[in-house]
Structures are given as C-alpha cells and as structure tokens.
Amino acid sequence: MISKEQLTNNIPQHVAIIMDGNGRWAKQKGLFRAAGHENGTKAVREAVEGCAELGVKYLTLYAFSTENWNRPKLEVETLMKLLVKSLKKEIDTLHKNNIKLNAIGNLDLLPAKAKKELLEVIEKTQGNSHMTLTLALSYGSREELIKTIQEISIKVKNSVISPHSINEAVINEHLYTKTLPDVDLLIRTSGEQRISNFLLWQIAYAELYFTEILWPDFKQPDLFEAIYNYQQRERRFGKTSEQLS
Numbered sequence: 231m232i233s234k235e236q237l238t239n240n241i242p243q244h245v246a247i248i249m250d251g252n253g254r255w256a257k258q259k260g261l262f263r264a265a266g267h268e269n270g271t272k273a274v275r276e277a278v279e280g281c282a283e284l285g286v287k288y289l290t291l292y293a294f295s296t297e298n299w300n301r302p303k304l305e306v307e308t309l310m311k312l313l314v315k316s317l318k319k320e321i322d323t324l325h326k327n328n329i330k331l332n333a334i335g336n337l338d339l340l341p342a343k344a345k346k347e348l349l350e351v352i353e354k355t356q357g358n359s360h361m362t363l364t365l366a367l368s369y370g371s372r373e374e375l376i377k378t379i380q381e382i383s384i385k386v387k388n389s390v391i392s393p394h395s396i397n398e399a400v401i402n403e404h405l406y407t408k409t410l411p412d413v414d415l416l417i418r419t420s421g422e423q424r425i426s427n428f429l430l431w432q433i434a435y436a437e438l439y440f441t442e443i444l445w446p447d448f449k450q451p452d453l454f455e456a457i458y459n460y461q462q463r464e465r466r467f468g469k470t471s472e473q474l475s
C-alpha cells in the first residue's frame with residue numbers, strides 16, 4: 231500500500247475524477263441506487279481530503295452530466311437533494327480547510343434550491359487558496375465547446391477579434407474551465423474505460439487512470455495508488471525522452 235509520505239514529489243497540479251459505479255455498488259449490496267449515491271458522497275469527502283493533504287491544487291469532480299438529466303426523475307431528484315445536503319454539511323469544513331468551491335456546467339438548469347446553495351458556498355469560499363474544488367454539474371464537454379464557439383463567433387461578427395487571432399488561449403478564455411489549468415491526471419472508477427463527454431479539450435495531455443473499484447469504495451489508499459501510478463509515467467508532451475533529460 232502506498233503511503234502519503236511516498237508521494238511528496240511530482241504531485242499532479244490538476245486531478246479530475248469520473249466518479250462511476252454508485253449504482254452497481256448498491257446493486258451488489260441489494261440496496262436502492264440512492265444508497266450508492268449517498269455512499270458516493272463519503273468517497274467525495276475522502277478524495278477532497280486526500281488531494282488537499284497531498285497538495286493537489288485543483289480537483290475536479292464529474293458530479294452530474296448533461297446526459298444524466300435523462301435518468302429517471304426520482305434519481306435526478308435524489309442526486310439534486312444529495313447535492314444540497316452535502317453542500318450544507320460541508321460548507322464549514324471546506325472553508326476551514328481553505329478550499330475554494332467552483333462549479334462548471336450549465337448551472338441554470340439546476341433546481342433553484344440547488345443553484346442557490348451552490349452559489350452561496352462558492353461565494354463564501356471564493357477567497358480560499360489551498361485547493362480549488364470544482365464540481366461539474368449539468369456539465370457536458372460538447373455543450374461547453376458549442377457555447378465557446380458561439381461566443382467567439384459573435385465576437386468575430388462584431389469585429390471584437392479577428393478569425394486569425396483565435397488560438398488556444400482565446401478558446402481557453404471562453405470555456406467554463408477558464409480559471410483552471412489543463413488536467414494532469416484523469417481517474418475513472420468502476421472499470422469503464424471511456425471519457426463520457428468530460429473535459430475533452432482540457433485532457434489533451436492528461437494521464438488516464440482506470441480502476442475497477444466502484445466509486446463508493448474508492449478510499450484514500452486508492453487515490454494514493456493512482457497518484458503513485460501517475461508519478462511513474464514519463465510525460466513527453468510530444469517530445470522525445472532524450473529531449474526531456
């Protein structure tokens with residue numbers, strides 16, 4: 231088992247997680263899916279604490295995708311209620327630990343109560359600097375890219391920018407993630423090996439880590455294992471090994 235002390239060098243600056251497997255976890259135990267999500271919130275706490283202790287500066291969690299709106303109404307309501315409950319419960323801990331909350335996605339689609347609670351926690355913690363915790367809520371990468379292209383097109387049409395000045399920085403400035411650096415490490419739990427419309431632009435050079443562990447069972451030793459695995463990799467960003475050394 232990897233301990234925290236073994237991980238001091240080369241901590242990824244930005245870790246993103248696709249928290250998958252809540253439903254299967256519940257099914258295996260003969261419980262309702264809601265119990266999987268409820269226990270998923272405990273794993274969220276573990277991941278937040280673990281990343282904060284290691285010195286990860288940005289943690290981004292895929293909490294609810296644009297596609298998740300198509301789930302049964304009752305499950306969507308359960309997830310939204312859990313979000314409100316977790317925000318209320320964790321606001322003081324986040325603040326005490328100097329963690330800043332941020333959200334990406336089409337937040338206007340959230341129920342009024344969830345949006346209000348979210349914005350309150352974001353407001354209360356906006357001056358914090360130890361780590362930025364970003365919740366992707368009603369988030370889809372394609373929706374984000376469409377929004378970005380629309381905004382840039384309007385600027386081109388109004389001659390605010392010329393088409394030739396569009397570069398990576400201009401695109402970054404229009405994404406929901408404009409205040410975040412690129413993802414270094416993307417983790418997906420539950421054995422699925424796909425990206426599911428998450429941060430497509432931002433993971434261009436991320437290291438991908440897939441684990442069979444279902445999200446509610448993903449504890450700090452599992453996070454440390456993922457980070458240790460990341461640290462063994464050589465990130466070449468298109469260069470040769472020799473160029474790096």
Ligand code: FPP
Pocket residue numbers: 249250251252253254255267268270271274291292293294298309312313316317365420445
């Ligand atoms: C995927 O499991 C998980 C989700 C769609 C929601 C993630 C939500 C939480 C962990 C709880 C609330 C989060 C916060 C930030 C308070 P799944 O339901 O797709 O599982 P399955 O693939 O096994 O069915």
